[in-house]
Amino acid sequence: MIKKILPLVLISLSLHATAAVVIQEELYVVGLKPEVVRDLVDSRDVEIDHVTSEGFEIYGAKGLSQILDSRNIVTLDMKAVKNKMLAEYPTYIEFTARMQAIAAKRPDLIKLFSIGKTVKGRDMWMVKISDNVDKDEVEPEFKFISSMHGDEITGRELTTSLIEEMINNYGKNSELTDLMNNTEIYIMPSMNPDGSELKQRANAKGIDLNRSFPEFVDNDANKPEGRPIEVQNVMKFQGTRQFALSANFHGGTIVANYPWDSRYDRHPLNDLAMDISHAYADLNPEMRSSSEFSGGITNGADWYIVKGGMQDWSYIWYNDLQITLEVSHSKYPSYSQIPGFYVSNRDSMVAYMKRVHQGAGFRLDRSNVEGTVIVKQLTPSAREMGSFGFNNSEFYKVLPEGTYELTVNEKNGKSQKISVSVENEVIRGNGNYISLK
Numbered sequence: 001m002i003k004k005i006l007p008l009v010l011i012s013l014s015l016h017a018t019a020a021v022v023i024q025e026e027l028y029v030v031g032l033k034p035e036v037v038r039d040l041v042d043s044r045d046v047e048i049d050h051v052t053s054e055g056f057e058i059y060g061a062k063g064l065s066q067i068l069d070s071r072n073i074v075t076l077d078m079k080a081v082k083n084k085m086l087a088e089y090p091t092y093i094e095f096t097a098r099m100q101a102i103a104a105k106r107p108d109l110i111k112l113f114s115i116g117k118t119v120k121g122r123d124m125w126m127v128k129i130s131d132n133v134d135k136d137e138v139e140p141e142f143k144f145i146s147s148m149h150g151d152e153i154t155g156r157e158l159t160t161s162l163i164e165e166m167i168n169n170y171g172k173n174s175e176l177t178d179l180m181n182n183t184e185i186y187i188m189p190s191m192n193p194d195g196s197e198l199k200q201r202a203n204a205k206g207i208d209l210n211r212s213f214p215e216f217v218d219n220d221a222n223k224p225e226g227r228p229i230e231v232q233n234v235m236k237f238q239g240t241r242q243f244a245l246s247a248n249f250h251g252g253t254i255v256a257n258y259p260w261d262s263r264y265d266r267h268p269l270n271d272l273a274m275d276i277s278h279a280y281a282d283l284n285p286e287m288r289s290s291s292e293f294s295g296g297i298t299n300g301a302d303w304y305i306v307k308g309g310m311q312d313w314s315y316i317w318y319n320d321l322q323i324t325l326e327v328s329h330s331k332y333p334s335y336s337q338i339p340g341f342y343v344s345n346r347d348s349m350v351a352y353m354k355r356v357h358q359g360a361g362f363r364l365d366r367s368n369v370e371g372t373v374i375v376k377q378l379t380p381s382a383r384e385m386g387s388f389g390f391n392n393s394e395f396y397k398v399l400p401e402g403t404y405e406l407t408v409n410e411k412n413g414k415s416q417k418i419s420v421s422v423e424n425e426v427i428r429g430n431g432n433y434i435s436l437k
């Protein structure tokens with residue numbers, strides 16, 4: 001199948017992971033497999049994405065189309081169609097106004113803030129949604145981020161509509177109300193507003209944000225310095241929170257992609273990663289009945305290797321289990337189709353958010369405590385899940401269903417144990433996010 005052909009091309013790409021590809025041409029190669037590229041261009045200079053049986057996308061510097069043309073490779077320039085389609089979508093100014101209007105409705109439930117500025121000085125808007133929104137309550141923290149590829153715009157509209165629905169239906173829809181009362185939900189619909197305005201994948205400097213995060217295969221350090229400013233802003237923000245479950249939205253096909261993206265061995269919580277991907281895919285008719293991906297889900301690396309992606313980074317450094325959602329075959333479907341996409345993704349988004357309650361953790365009543373937590377599963381099977389660091393006096397981790405014992409070892413020598421039962425389909429209050437002395 002498609003999956004098997006990729007390693008050769010991408011192994012050579014990975015040797016040069018530090019030199020970012022500057023994207024000036026965005027092309028689509030029709031009807032061929034990515035391995036053709038290996039013989040035609042220096043694979044250090046290109047990026048490949050969204051490989052399907054119909055073809056694949058290829059990104060690179062000026063001259064790429066000429067090189068491919070001269071080798072009789074048929075490519076489509078994505079720019080013309082894209083410019084036309086994306087012109088139908090709200091501008092950054094209009095998107096900002098929409099976010100501000102929602103936030104103004106219920107300041108008790110939603111807080112709009114910027115996590116920083118882009119290359120072009122645009123705000124990276126984030127909302128926090130929760131009851132008592134101004135308080136940092138002992139509740140699981142969840143996050144959606146969309147459109148770090150600026151032209152993959154469907155997710156921006158879906159997540160913005162979700163924010164609106166939550167705010168408009170608080171107190172009316174019991175499922176949403178329950179979720180908002182017991183969760184701290186963060187949503188950033190547009191991580192790359194410069195790219196969206198420029199109608200392109202990369203940021204304003206031509207850099208792909210989803211190849212720019214620290215990665216663990218080459219022991220990249222978890223330091224923001226030297227990375228695109230948008231990535232720096234996300235990294236710094238992540239460090240201030242305790243996210244335990246998240247997803248990031250893309251477009252170009254329809255599938256839920258789970259970690260790892262950057263290496264072939266299985267994630268330590270592989271079954272759980274597949275399970276939460278199914279939580280999304282099962283409720284999206286087109287995703288679950290995919291002919292390209294069984295059940296509408298795929299392991300990231302089995303599909304194609306991505307190094308420097310946000311998904312692997314968030315788990316490795318923060319225990320924040322993240323999947324990548326590709327939500328539309330076209331990155332920029334006709335804007336009139338967005339309500340239909342919302343209908344087919346709405347239940348999936350809600351079901352996925354709820355899964356953050358399938359976890360366990362604690363907050364200590366003293367500030368700035370650091371230490372480690374040893375997580376031991378007791379049932380259905382006894383196993384050590386590992387030892388995890390914590391700081392800021394807090395820890396919370398999404399886990400497979402079962403009963404657990406958490407041993408909290410503070411750096412100062414204090415040690416205590418908590419026992420919890422972790423279940424799916426249960427929204428808890430402080431249930432498994434336990435306040436400890």
Ligand SMILES: [Zn+2]
Pocket residue numbers: 149152210249250251
């Ligand atoms: Zn993407």
